[in-house]
Amino acid sequence: MLSILVCAALGAQRARRSGDPAEHAIVHGGRTRSYLVHDFSGDAKAPLVIVLHGGGGNADNAVAMTGFDRIAQRERFIAVYPNGTAGREGGRLLTWNAGHCCAAAMDGRVDDVGFIAAIVDRLVAQRQADPSRVYVTGMSNGGMMAHRLGRDIPAKLAAIAPVVGAVFGDEPPAPAPMPAFVVVGAEDHTVPGSGGPLGLRLLLGRASAADRNVAPAIDQASYWVKANGCREPKRRETRASTVVEWTDCSSGAPVVFHTVAGNGHAWPGGQPGRTGADRPSAAFDASDAMWTFFKAQRRR
Secondary structure, three states, rough: OOOEHHHEOOOOHHHHOOEEEEEEEEEEEOOEEEEEEEEEEOOOEEEEEEEEOOEOOOHHHHHHHHHHHHHHHHHHHHEEOOOEOOOOOOOOOOOOOOOOOOOOHHOOOOOHHHHHHHHHHHHHHHEEEEEEEEEEEEEEEHHHHHHHHHOOOHOOOOOOEEOOOOOOOOOOOOOOOEEEEEEEEEOOOOOOOOOOOOOOOHHHHHOOOOOOOOOOOOOHHHHHHHOOOOOOEEEEEEEOEEEEOOOOEEEOOOEEEEEEEOOOOOOOOOOOOOOOOOOOOOOOOOOHHHHHHHHHOOOO
């Protein structure tokens, strides 16, 4: 669907050179949507990492929670933090339409796939983002959305990295391979590792009649293992996590699955998403680990 730019970047060129945040707005699907651009690329064509907040969060929350700016500054790439959809005008409990979750975005059938695709297209066209190095990560509902984007716009993405997200078990087959780096918490009771009902009342204060149970956590990896034509995995234990890796894949697209010890529904190595939220493990830096994975992947 046509997306129309309605608000220019605030100090765009200054932000592009310094990494200062620039806020943008786009009208897409009849809604005014916003996103933050933190550009540390200078004048070079650079990778683009899109970071999706969790259900009930927002772009500013994703910046603080993930610590991705630290890596973007070090590695000189562009980090983008979009905002989801509010249940009411001016609300800050924002969500993504990941298919079976969550809340207002799902109930309103919001075109979040088109919104993210429009951001990618604009940054590739105008901000010197490298179209072969566009990556998506997200937390919880944002992780679910990362899976959907990997399936729905594979021609625009080089890899995805869902964090404490989920699949639901009824997704259609992926139309193309997609490198995937999946992170879950061993102590996550909001998106349970064995599958089952989501703890949405804990996250958003309500559930929806359209919500579905999530599949077991490992099914996130299994979905992409099948799509990518991967064979037998390798398993190893580290101080911080149990790692299952599929690197022998006919497509050349690997899959990595981390179960982080002592981590609940939180971004490992980051900050809690809100007061009273699960505290993340300090022994595993999810942002740094996924960047190591991302930078080895290019869209062919």
